[in-house]
Amino acid sequence: MAVIDKHPQYIAAQKSWEIMRDAVAGEEQIKQAQTKYLAKSAGMIEAEKQGDTTGEIYKAYLSRAQYPLWVQDSLRTMIGLVSKLEPNIVIESSLLKGLIENATNDGFGLKQLFIRICLELLEYGRCGLLVDVDGAGVPYFALYDALSIINWKENSIGGR
Structure with missing residues (x-):
C-alpha cells in the first residue's frame, strides 16, 4: 500500500469522523x-x-x-469531568522530568496532553501519539487526530 493510499479502516470511518468534526464545530x-x-x-x-x-x-x-449545541456542550461537560481527574504520573528518570511541564511539540505538559488525548478519543474514538526528539535531543509527544492518520501498518513484535 502506497503512503498516499487510505487504509480500509480509515475509509470506513472517514464519513463519521467528518460528521463529528462538523457537529463539534457548530x-x-x-x-x-x-x-x-x-x-x-x-x-x-x-x-x-x-x-x-x-x-x-x-x-x-x-x-x-x-x-x-448539544454535541459541543456534551463534549465540554465530559472534558470538564475528565479535567477534574489527576493522572498518576510517575517519571523516575531525571532526563525525562521536564516532560511533566513540557511534553508536547507546542509546549504543554503531560496533564494537558492527557486531556487532549481524552478529547480526541471522545470525538473520534482514536488518535495518534508520536514520540520524537527535538534538535537538542529532548523528547516530546506530537498528537494527531484521527483524520490526519490516513495509513498505517500493524505488526506484532515479541508477542505484542
Missing part, C-alpha cells in the same frame, strides 16, 4: 456544508426550475436554520 460549519446536512426540499428544487435561479428560497432556509 452551526456555522453545518450551514457552510449546505446540502450535505441541510437538503433542499422538493419545493425548493421545483422553485429553482420555475425561476428561482439565484436560490433565494434555499438561502433564506439556510439563514433560518438552527443547530443546537
Whole structure:
C-alpha cells in the first residue's frame, strides 16, 4: 500500500469522523456544508426550475436554520469531568522530568496532553501519539487526530 493510499479502516470511518468534526464545530460549519446536512426540499428544487435561479428560497432556509449545541456542550461537560481527574504520573528518570511541564511539540505538559488525548478519543474514538526528539535531543509527544492518520501498518513484535 502506497503512503498516499487510505487504509480500509480509515475509509470506513472517514464519513463519521467528518460528521463529528462538523457537529463539534457548530452551526456555522453545518450551514457552510449546505446540502450535505441541510437538503433542499422538493419545493425548493421545483422553485429553482420555475425561476428561482439565484436560490433565494434555499438561502433564506439556510439563514433560518438552527443547530443546537448539544454535541459541543456534551463534549465540554465530559472534558470538564475528565479535567477534574489527576493522572498518576510517575517519571523516575531525571532526563525525562521536564516532560511533566513540557511534553508536547507546542509546549504543554503531560496533564494537558492527557486531556487532549481524552478529547480526541471522545470525538473520534482514536488518535495518534508520536514520540520524537527535538534538535537538542529532548523528547516530546506530537498528537494527531484521527483524520490526519490516513495509513498505517500493524505488526506484532515479541508477542505484542
